[in-house]
Amino acid sequence: MRISTTQIFQTGIDQIQRNQSEMNRTSLQLGSGERILRPSDDPSGATQTNQFERIISATEQYQRNIDNAQPRLKQQESLLQSGTDALQRARELVVAGNNDSQTDETRRYQANELRQLRDELFEIANTRDPNGEYIFAGTNSLEQPFKQDGEGTVRYEGAEGTGSVREVEISPTRTVPVGDTGADVFMKIPENDGRVTAEIGGENGLGDGSSLVIDKAEVYDVRELDGNDYTIRFEEVGGEMTYSLRDVDGDLVLDEDDEPVLSEEAFVPGESIDFFGRSVTISGDPVEGDEVLSRPAGNKDIFSTLDDIIAALEDGTGTRENRANLATATNTALADMDAALENFNEVRADLGSRLKTMDDQTELNEDRLLDLETAASDIRDLDYAEAISRFNQQQVALQAAQQTYSETSRLSLFDFI
Numbered sequence: 001m002r003i004s005t006t007q008i009f010q011t012g013i014d015q016i017q018r019n020q021s022e023m024n025r026t027s028l029q030l031g032s033g034e035r036i037l038r039p040s041d042d043p044s045g046a047t048q049t050n051q052f053e054r055i056i057s058a059t060e061q062y063q064r065n066i067d068n069a070q071p072r073l074k075q076q077e078s079l080l081q082s083g084t085d086a087l088q089r090a091r092e093l094v095v096a097g098n099n100d101s102q103t104d105e106t107r108r109y110q111a112n113e114l115r116q117l118r119d120e121l122f123e124i125a126n127t128r129d130p131n132g133e134y135i136f137a138g139t140n141s142l143e144q145p146f147k148q149d150g151e152g153t154v155r156y157e158g159a160e161g162t163g164s165v166r167e168v169e170i171s172p173t174r175t176v177p178v179g180d181t182g183a184d185v186f187m188k189i190p191e192n193d194g195r196v197t198a199e200i201g202g203e204n205g206l207g208d209g210s211s212l213v214i215d216k217a218e219v220y221d222v223r224e225l226d227g228n229d230y231t232i233r234f235e236e237v238g239g240e241m242t243y244s245l246r247d248v249d250g251d252l253v254l255d256e257d258d259e260p261v262l263s264e265e266a267f268v269p270g271e272s273i274d275f276f277g278r279s280v281t282i283s284g285d286p287v288e289g290d291e292v293l294s295r296p297a298g299n300k301d302i303f304s305t306l307d308d309i310i311a312a313l314e315d316g317t318g319t320r321e322n323r324a325n326l327a328t329a330t331n332t333a334l335a336d337m338d339a340a341l342e343n344f345n346e347v348r349a350d351l352g353s354r355l356k357t358m359d360d361q362t363e364l365n366e367d368r369l370l371d372l373e374t375a376a377s378d379i380r381d382l383d384y385a386e387a388i389s390r391f392n393q394q395q396v397a398l399q400a401a402q403q404t405y406s407e408t409s410r411l412s413l414f415d416f417i
Contacts, residue, residue: 056372058172063365065168066358069178073358076135076179077351079124084344086117086124090306091337093117097313098330104316111313118306122146122154125186136182138164145182154303156187170361176354180347189305189343191297192335195219196278200328201231201291211320212286213327215270216335217278217294224277229295232262232273234286241267241286245275284324302340309333 093110096102102110125136125146133141138159145158159165160183167175191197198217206212212234219225230253231246245253245262252260253275261275267286272279280294312329315322 052372052375056369059365059369059372062170062172063362063369066170066362066365069168069170069176070355070358072129072135072178073351073355075127075129077348077355079127079135080185080344080348080351083121083124084341084348086120087302087337087341087344090114090117091334091341094309094330094333094337097309098327104318107313107316111310114306114310114313118303118310121186121302121306122148125182134158135179136185138179138181139166146186152307154301156183156301158182170358171364174357174361176357180350185343185347186303187301188299189302189336189340191300192332192339193218194297194339195222195225196294197297197332197335198280198292198294199332200325201293202289206321206324207287207289209320210287210290211284211324212282212290212292213284213324213331214292215281215283215331217280219277220274220279221277226276227296228276229293230275232280232282232292232294234267234288234290235264236288237264243267243273243286284327300336302337305333305336305340 093114097107097110126144127135129135134143134145136158137143137145140157140159143157145156147155147157149155158181160181164181165177165179167177169175196217196219198214200206200212200214229248231248231250232243233246233250234241234243236242242264243262244260244264247253252263255261262273265273267282269283269285270281272281275294278294280292282292309329309332312326312333315325317323317326
């Protein structure tokens with residue numbers, strides 16, 4: 001077999017280049033700390049690594065969602081605590097305002113403080129987060145959610161209904177609402193006990209000289225409860241004050257036997273009037289024509305509740321009617337404020353549940369990331385001890401190839417002549 005000088009030279013160069021390439025690859029591995037520099041190095045390992053990295057990236061995004069959402073929820077929880085404190089102070093003022101030891105002047109002072117608390121709640125409802133978005137505006141977060149007209153009536157103009165609150169994904173299968181709408185927190189508060197309520201009826205309120213007071217309205221048997229409005233009308237019969245139960249048209253309410261349910265019943269102050277599963281307790285001295293409307297409870301915003309009791313306190317107690325109106329307004333306001341406080345507490349409890357869910361998911365994400373990164377590292381990362389040993393071997397092999405080529409390249413037939 002004939003071996004040409006060119007072939008000898010080319011073989012030496014190829015060997016040097018192979019050794020240099022292997023040593024360069026090992027050097028890059030040592031520099032990057034990764035065993036797989038390109039997919040061809042380990043196709044199966046590269047595929048597994050890419051899958052792990054995609055899952056790691058998604059999990060990190062879920063955690064960023066949590067990190068961004070938690071401060072907003074914590075700020076809302078703090079605002080609701082401030083609102084609760086304001087309502088509790090307002091409740092104390094309302095109770096004090098109905099005390100007979102108060103004068104009309106001191107009641108005006110209390111009304112002024114209530115108005116300041118109302119303004120404080122209005123500011124709380126229009127609070128922004130550090131990004132300049134309104135906390136209680138829902139998805140319409142760049143527009144002020146609560147506004148007042150010229151008469152001081154508060155309107156909510158934020159997002160409502162389905163999809164009104166942004167939700168963030170905290171895992172592949174879990175989403176959490178980031179906040180609550182102002183409508184749910186401040187506006188849609190059930191009246192009284194959320195089932196029934198009572199108020200002074202008629203076009204002109206109480207008659208002259210009346211001191212009728214609505215103490216409370218409640219349900220004694222939910223099975224008998226219906227959704228109708230009823231009027232308790234007071235009439236003087238034979239020198240005695242009586243009451244009858246009438247429908248919205250003013251007709252007597254009849255039972256299944258076409259007999260009046262309540263007709264010309266003797267009125268006893270403080271004694272409950274019961275009908276169709278509901279109970280209304282009235283005190284004071286009504287006069288002929290006084291009416292009390294019993295109806296299913298609706299929703300009432302906290303601002304209207306405060307406006308009503310402020311107006312009653314400012315009217316004072318100069319007449320029997322005013323004194324009775326203040327007592328009724330106080331009872332109504334206390335029931336509605338208790339409902340507002342309960343609503344605040346329910347929203348705060350739900351916020352706490354969401355924050356707890358995020359904390360739990362954060363722990364799960366941390367454990368998951370550790371497991372994923374460990375698995376990816378086992379496939380992708382370099383064994384430095386093995387790589388350094390291999391690099392030294394490749395360096396020796398390259399030096400040997402270079403020396404061999406150097407010696408071979410000086411050979412000539414003339415050396416043997």
